[in-house]
Amino acid sequence: MDFLLFTMPELPIWKIVLDFYIVWVISLFLIRILFSNSRLFNFGLIFVVLYTAHYISKELNIDVAFKLLDYIIKVYPLVVLIIMAPDLRRTLEFSWKKEKKTEDFIMGNENTRQQIIDATFYLSSKKIGALMTIEKHNTLDHFADRAIMMHSDISKELLINIFIPNTPLHDGAVIIRGNQILCAGAYFILSEKEVEDKTMGSRHRAALGISEVTDGLTIIVSEETGDVSIAVEGILLKMNDPDKLMEYLFMFMR
Numbered sequence: 001m002d003f004l005l006f007t008m009p010e011l012p013i014w015k016i017v018l019d020f021y022i023v024w025v026i027s028l029f030l031i032r033i034l035f036s037n038s039r040l041f042n043f044g045l046i047f048v049v050l051y052t053a054h055y056i057s058k059e060l061n062i063d064v065a066f067k068l069l070d071y072i073i074k075v076y077p078l079v080v081l082i083i084m085a086p087d088l089r090r091t092l093e094f095s096w097k098k099e100k101k102t103e104d105f106i107m108g109n110e111n112t113r114q115q116i117i118d119a120t121f122y123l124s125s126k127k128i129g130a131l132m133t134i135e136k137h138n139t140l141d142h143f144a145d146r147a148i149m150m151h152s153d154i155s156k157e158l159l160i161n162i163f164i165p166n167t168p169l170h171d172g173a174v175i176i177r178g179n180q181i182l183c184a185g186a187y188f189i190l191s192e193k194e195v196e197d198k199t200m201g202s203r204h205r206a207a208l209g210i211s212e213v214t215d216g217l218t219i220i221v222s223e224e225t226g227d228v229s230i231a232v233e234g235i236l237l238k239m240n241d242p243d244k245l246m247e248y249l250f251m252f253m254r
Contacts, residue, residue, distance in 0.1 A: 106178035119159035129223030147186035207231035
């Protein structure tokens with residue numbers, strides 16, 4: 001015991017209390033960041049606070065807090081990149097959307113619209129989940145490249161067969177270009193928006209995700225309820241009336 005007392009540094013009590021207080025505040029601060037869903041952090045202000053606390057700890061010789069803050073400041077840029085990665089990705093996608101917009105596009109005819117609607121409401125009646133994205137100005141080639149290319153004429157029967165459960169393509173999305181099915185089994189990045197209706201799952205978030213970065217329209221059939229929805233320009237709308245869906249497709253595909 002005498003040996004321990006002899007080797008322990010003689011620090012003022014205020015310095016010990018301040019040291020533990022700074023460490024406690026920093027720990028709570030980091031926990032709040034890690035478990036928060038908000039992306040409104042002002043990372044510049046956070047850096048100023050950390051650097052100021054680091055400087056004060058150094059000047060007052062508060063060892064524990066200084067070492068902790070020194071480590072945090074070193075890894076801070078990496079932490080910011082990790083937290084901001086989804087926002088950076090979305091910014092790049094919006095840039096891609098703007099650059100890839102072209103007036104040279106083809107929209108489906110009346111027969112194509114009718115085939116899509118007939119397939120949609122057949123799938124809805126059987127509660128078979130489906131995801132169909134209709135391309136407009138923004139090319140979807142970079143999603144199609146990772147899917148199964150088809151280049152097939154659109155028909156109700158083909159669309160239904162694609163989404164039959166336990167088949168290789170039923171989980172992904174169909175991309176429609178003009179009067180053809182460009183591909184099936186396409187996968188989109190999920191939207192970060194909260195979907196209020198708990199019966200809406202990953203298909204709806206995928207539809208929202210693609211609608212946020214392109215000007216296409218996506219039709220979703222819920223596997224749980226059979227409800228039909230569309231996603232366009234980052235908005236999700238229920239569309240359980242075939243006539244209403246036809247009206248939207250007519251306006252979108254003209």
